[in-house]
Amino acid sequence: MRLFEYEAKIILAKYGVPTPQGGLATNASQALEVASRLKPPFAVKAQVLVAGRGKAGGILFADSIDEVKGAAERLLNAQIKGMPVRSLWIEEKIRVKKELYFGITIDRFKQCYVAVASAVGGMEIEEIAAKTPEKVIKTLINPQQGFLPYQTKQIARKIGYSGAQISELGRAFERLYTAGKDYDAELIEMNPIVETTDGKFIAADARIIIDDNALFRHPEYKKRLLEGESELTLQELEAMKNDLAYVKLDGNIGVIGNGAGLVMATLDTIQYYGGKPANFLDVGGGAPSEKTALALKIVLSDRNVKALFINILGGITRCDDVARGILDARQKLGITKPMAIRLVGTNEEEGKKILDAAGIHAFDSMEETAQRVVEMSRGGS
């Protein structure tokens, strides 16, 4: 789950990481009220969950409180990369001497957290790594010892600092790590962390992604995700609440299958035969008939869907249960879209008989079904 900049900055401030003085506003008069407590000049920043917000016009600067009002009105009426702006973070503008990057993420291979730093900041770290890999400094964090002060100082030295500055920077790194660990962040970054003209360090922008599997430990954010604003579409949210994994794509073939890898492979196979998948949907193991029905409802809420591919490889899942679920849903939801169904595994014969009786032929091979559904999607039906 992605946190908004303001949520991340509030967490950073709580852990003693220097951040600019600021406040949240959801309308222009609130923005004025926030600005009146701060020292000009100001930065007015749209709170949207998209990357590249600055370039897309989501950050405006204001020299006076009057200008804050204009900036706030403009941003609140704007869309940034298609996302409506519902709130603003107004803060004191920083005098920048240099922009740096610092973040903590996961090293899958080494099975630990890794600190990533660069003397170049302000753009996506992947971009920095691609352009100037030699400038990216990675430090593995031992899970038992944690992030040690000498490591933070080594990093500060390597990105070009010395004297008292390395202690100050090191402290910010260490605190960021503690915040990230406490909030189960799979990514926590200050990008950029700025060296100000008077030699101080301050996190000008911050990003936190909380591990979805740890949200049970962070109920306040889970509540915001499920009940309030998030980057998820309504369908993605509905799926999440019901323990289904759904991702909307831009094609016209609806896909349902059991197992993440199998569904990904199904999308790839559709694409291989020249079709375009409309979504990813994994119903998971077991898949009782109500779940199949809900999956169909979610997939068909996408008006672009012209045909459906249901790919079930029954291990734990029983094919006859799935067949009944499909027919139930077809009747209840009044589904008229053509379906290509692949059904193999446990109780396969029974499942196929049930579908046959309803005039639906179930295939054995994923490739054959994919070819059939691609034809259906072109049929104009």
Place this chain on the structure above:
Amino acid sequence: MGIIIDKDTRAIVQGITGTQGSFHTKLMLEYGTKIVAGTSPGKGGTRFENVPIYDTVEEAQKEDPADASMIFVPAPFAVDAAMEAIDNGIKTIVIITEHIPIRDSISLMAFARENKAVAIGPNTPGIITPGECKLGIMPAHIFKPGSIGMISRSGTLTYEIAASLTGKGLGQSTCLGLGGDPITGLNFIDVLKMFRNDAHTKAVVLIGEIGGNLEELTAGYIEEEEYPKPVVAYVAGRSAPPGKRMGHAGAIIMGKAGTAESKIEAFKKAGVQVAEKPGDVAELMTKAFNSLSKKN
């Protein structure tokens, strides 16, 4: 034969009385897996399918020591259960549980390393040495004994490919699910090393997917070590968009990192045969086998 488990493996099931735990314990017993005990705090002293149940692993180990444990405990408690098994001398831990937080997995893997235990998973279908032992939730009938080793990040895709290998007469030595999470106990390289030393394994199938760079590192290992057995790979997620999690916690492209293209390219560069579709794996494997028998 095969790796990690065989006909002599003695296992316990932690969380044996839960829906999943009891269902799969029954299936594993039917397969012939030696399950010597189960644990379920509060249910000690009872039995399930004649398997004795204990409150703690410590008691189970005192009565009848096991060398492997399967974990069916819910996510918030699963890491504690795995550590309990490791602390009581069990060296192979199979964690079926899905949705374990990354922070907990990191602590668990450090603990496993320190105690020289092998952790398989989390979020894995488990491991099977066909005809000998099954520690997992995979449907047994699609596997048959043979000489192909399989390593996978996905459950159902393993079943898909195993079924087609079996259908073409290509049996398996051991099939191991690494798990669909970002942090897993074993990675492709660890298991490739084990298959390298296993006389029964003649070739290896790798099933990768988007997210992370394990496939790229694996390709590097195969190339540098001139891996002596043929390797065929399939990578799922060519059509996945960046920034979206495709079902598995670990299956996500971040920016430009973790794409299927990058993994496929790395495998090809390392001389690994890469299948375009899951159904092509068996065909590529048959070809690899034919050229092996010509060489010998």
